[in-house]
Amino acid sequence: MNLILAVILRLAVWLLLAPLLPGIINKVKAWVAGRRGPPVLQLYYDLAKLWRKGVVLSTLASPGFIAGPAVAWVALLGAAMLMPLGPGGTALSFRGDVLLLIYLLALARFCTAWAAMETGSAFEGMGAAREVSYAVLAEAAIVTAVLSLSVQTGSVSLVTMLSPSAGAGAVLLAAGLFTVLLAENCRVPFDDPNTHLELTMIHEVMVLDHSGPPLAAILHGASVKLLLFAVLLIQAVLPLGALSAPAAAGALVAGVLAVTVGVGLVESWLARLAFRRVPLLLTTAFLLCLFALLVAWKGGAK
Amino acid sequence: MPGPLLLFAFAALVTGIVVGVRMSRLWLALTVAGTTAGFGAALMVLLGAADWEWRSGFSLGDELVHLRLDGVSALFLALLCVVGGAGAVYAREYWPEKHYPASAPRGRVWWSALVLSMGLVLTVSNGLHFLIVWELFAICAFFLITLDRQRREVRAAGWLYLAASHAGTMALFAFFSLLAARTGSWDLPGPMRERADLSSLFWLVLAGFGVKAGVFPLHIWLPSAHANAPSHVSAIMSGVAIKMGIYGIVRFSGWLPVPAAAGWVVIGLGATSALLGIAFAFAQNDFKRLLAYCSVENIGIILVGLGAALLALTHGDAVWGRLALAGALLHVWSHGAFKALLFFGAGSVLHATGTREMSRLGGLWRTMPWTAGLFALGSLAVSGLPPLNGFVSEWLVYLGLFDAVTSKGPSAWAALPAAIMLAMAGAMAMASFAKASAMIFLGAPRTQAAAHAHECGMGMRAPMLMLAGVCVGIGLAPILFWPAIRRAAGSWCPGWGAEETPAPLVALGSVHVALAVLILAAAAWLWRKAHTNGLRRGMTWDCGYATPYARMQYVSASFAGIVSGWFRWILQPERKIRRPRGHFPEEALRLERVPETVLERIIGPVSAAIMRVSTTVRQLQHGRLQFYILYVVAGLIALGVLVLLGGAP
Incomplete structure (x- = not known):
């Protein structure tokens, strides 16, 4: 009974809090630009509206066009349920769950790319090609980051990997993971969610043809993914396991807010990179994680 | 008890060879019955405790026939029987008498012969007999690949396969002869790990079986053979035949001692095969070639697991080695199932449209919903995505590698880059299969052939459904397959077949079941919600362009453009570009093709040089007797000078 309650509670946290993050980012961007900006809860209003709307389907699209976003949403929520929440621990933990998490993110990516290709639009093909290609480097960076945490803690399950801090390499790891966060969630400088030129988009161009409830699932899934990466980054870097439960919870919330504000500031101050530079930046993220790994290796040998 | 079943399987397949030409129904019944019996025997060995062994009084080539089925060979035999039976059912509709009056009967006979010879490769326990059945297996595969031998490229692919295969067999001849010379007998009695003098023979094993397995620089025969063979043949070639190479490496690395560097070399070859194999796969425009290169990748994954196991063996810490080996062995089954499924799917597309070019297809889901769905399932499995089988086996390999890294021993320096x-x-792999399934099945049909495709019949659909069931089964209930894997690992290295599961397979399985249920529920829910809210069909938006047409879609080469740019140094793509000129350009063209780089840029030039040298040397042989006498005299004088200078021995 307790387990079911814990799962429901955890699910509620992820489902209800995730859409807050894009709102905060937009508020930060508006504040830096001296505008009032949309309300923080804008995404909630959008989701509620989309959920009630009808669907326009391309004449070329198969049922996979609607199944794709559904599967991606389940995969992202599944990944989120594996992620421990500071002092709250996790609903389910086993050796190797971190690999399941990485591959669930890949499943979500496959489904989004599949749904994009359904429409036969060249723009969406372009977006899907970019998404799956840049993922190669992003995945290398994530696995390297996870390896460095494993070396640090001698463990392959998320709860024990994430409770101590990343040690001396924490700064490198934080920089690497933050860059991956920006790439995986299609934020500036990798992608501009607000651009109006389809030729230059990645994620946004893949969902051009979606509408109504499937679009709501995609937008909500994207916000869950953003929260997931922010939680991962904070827990990887801060020694939450060493703090008392309320302090750890406070640190986690403050950390996630700091990351969100950081994303907003990066978006305000940087322009989107030219596409040929994107692999370079991702390689840099990979190298940062690799150096963090080497530091963890040397640090642990003492 | 496996004995009678194996005897029945043998008799059924031999009868199948005899009656296959005339009686196609009886042949099918015999092949299915034979493979089922073989499967039963393999299961008995895998789930039982004792190996099956039979030393007979018959002799062949002065050697007594000695058969054996232990955990390792039973694992491969089970896969052979599943794919062998499924392929026979598939072939009846895919390669029917009506369309191929000449080659269909031939195909049936060679099919039975191929399954039989591979089964014998797995059971014979004598070096000489192994070479004989190995050769038989190579020849059966050659005749199946060249079933459609009117076509020039099919013949070329067949010859290339045969040449490469024999190059490998040469290494195996050397290996078995040296083994027999050092042990004093052709008989393979089983583990001989204590004979340290045999360890250097491992390199011959790796080279000889590596060619058959399609390890990266030795894979040259694989893409063209898999692409040009009929699809049911590609399925058994890719699903099972290349695994015979893996079987050889697993078998003899388990029986013989290995040199200290073996683990390093195998894991290095595996990681290289995985990465470069899939880079080539992603750049292909021909979907069967893409699948073929993807086999190179999967062989790489298996070798990474095996290499880690060898490293663990030489460094004395068995625990993570067990995980990696279990992953490698399970991946043998996983890859066999999903790759056969994908090749069957590819065959169904080829059957319906007549083209292997992805850029000529598109939108096939409308006319071929079953094939599209099953191909999508296979794509998810081959990309290693949860909750299917590919993920389970890759996860085990990863766990082994991660544990090797966290143990911080010297092996970590191999495991780290490999991970x-x-x-x-x-x-x-995910990108390649997102591309393949999207180009073939999604969007608008790019040609008339694609627009008028038709779904395959039940005879082709049923084997695909069966293999899809295997993929889902291993994914959702991996623990059910654990006893078999444990048994095989125990045969490979005694003491590695411990009772407990070193990995939380039950937890993973239950998460997978939950995930599968939730995925189905969410998809159904969203589908219903979209329908109750009102669903309207409209043109693809395409950024406001009013008259989109099929050729505006992204094609295969453009989809892979970014990644093939990163791998340009090895892919060496050939480009043909005609840029649009003037204010009202009338034509523009951009063609991109990735050649068989290793074959055309390395092996080709080297062989050409050897041929040139040989042709020059051949001028010495012209048939004029007086010159030959001159050669002999010159030779004698040279020998005399040599003796005079070097002194008497």
Whole structure:
């Protein structure tokens, strides 16, 4: 009974809090630009509206066009349920769950790319090609980051990997993971969610043809993914396991807010990179994680 | 008890060879019955405790026939029987008498012969007999690949396969002869790990079986053979035949001592095969070639697991080695199932449209919903995505590598890059299969042939459904398959077949079941919600362009453009570009093709040079007797000078 309650509670946290993050980012961007900006809860209003709307389907699209976003949403929520929440621990933990998490993110990516290709639009093909290609480097960076945490803690399950801090390499790891966060969630400088030129988009161009409830699932899934990466980054870097439960919870919330504000500031101050530079930046993220790994290796040998 | 079943399977397949030409129904019944019996025997060995062994009084080539089925060979035999039976059912509709009056009967006979010879490769326990059945297996495969031998490229692919295969067999001849010379007998009695003098023979094993397995620089025969063979043949070639190479490496690395560097070399070859194999796969425009190169990748994954196990063996810490070996062995089954499924799917597309070019297809889901769905399932499995079988086996390999890294021993320096390369290969496999399934099945049909495709019949659909069931089964209930894997690992290295599961397979399985249920529920829910809210069909938006047409879609080469740019140094793509000129350009063209780089840029030039040298030397042989006498005299004088200078021995 307790387990079911814990799962429901955890699910509620992820489902209800995730859409807050894009709102905060937009508020930060508006504040830096001296505008009032949309309300923080804008995404909630959008989701509620989309959920009630009808669907326009391309004449070329198969049922996979609607199944794709559904599967991606389940995969992202599944990944989120594996992620421990500071002092709250996790609903389910086993050796190797971190690999399941990485591959669930890949499943979500496959489904989004599949749904994009359904429409036969060249723009969406372009977006899907970019998404799956840049993922190669992003995945290398994530696995390297996870390896460095494993070396640090001698463990392959998320709860024990994430409770101590990343040690001396924490700064490198934080920089690497933050860059991956920006790439995986299609934020500036990798992608501009607000651009109006389809030729230059990645994620946004893949969902051009979606509408109504499937679009709501995609937008909500994207916000869950953003929260997931922010939680991962904070827990990887801060020694939450060493703090008392309320302090750890406070640190986690403050950390996630700091990351969100950081994303907003990066978006305000940087322009989107030219596409040929994107692999370079991702390689840099990979190298940062690799150096963090080497530091963890040397640090642990003492 | 496996004995009678194996005897029945043998008799059924031999009868199948005899009656296959005339009686296709009886042949099918015999092949299915034979493979089922073989499967039963393999299961008995895998789930039982004792190996099956039979030393007979018959002799062949002065050697007594000695058969044996232990955990390792039973694992491969089970896969052979599943794919062998499924392929026979598939072939009846895919390669029917009506369309191929000459080659269909031939195909049936060679099919039975191929299954039989592979089964014998797995059971014979005598070096000489192994070479005989190995050769038989290579020849059966050659005749199946060249079933459609009117076509020039099919013949070329067949010859290339035969040449490469024999190059490998030469290494195996050397290996078995040296083994027999050092042990004093052709008989393979089983584990001989204590004979340290045999360890250097491992390199011959790796080279000889590596060619058959399609390890990266030795894979040259594989893409063209898999692409040009009929699809049911590609399925058994890719699903099972290349695994015979893996079987050889697993078998003899388990029986013989290995040199200290073996683990390093195998894991290095594996990681290279995985990464470069999938890079080539992603750049292909021909979907069967893409599948073929993807086999190179999967062989790489298996070798990474095996290499880690060898490293663990030489460094004395068995625990993570067990995980990696279990992953490698399970991947043998996983890859066999999903790759056969994908090749069957590819065959169904080829059957319906007559083209292997992805850029000429598109939108096939409308006319071929079953094939599209099953191909999508296979794509998810081959990309290693949860909750299917590919993920389970790759996860085990990853766990082994991660544990090797956290143990911080010297092996960590091999495991670390291997884990990162596997991650990149996994992401690229996902990209390749997102491309393949999207180009073939989604969007608008790019040609008339694609628009008028038709779904395959039940005879082709049923084997695909069966293999899809295997993929889902291993994914959702991996623990059910654990006893078999444990048994095989125990045969490979005694003491590695411990009772407990070293990995939380039950937890993973239950998460997978939950995930599968939730995925189905969410998809149904969203589908219903979209329908109750009101669903309207409209043109693809395409950024406001009013008259989109099929050729505006992204094609295969453009989809892969970014990644093939990163791998340009090895892919060496050939480009043909005609840029649009003037204010009202009338034509523009951009063609991109990735050649068989290793074959055309390395092996080809080297062989041409050897041929040139040989032709020059051949001028010495012209048939004029007086010159030959001159050669002999010159030779004698040279020998005399040599003796005079060097002194008497």
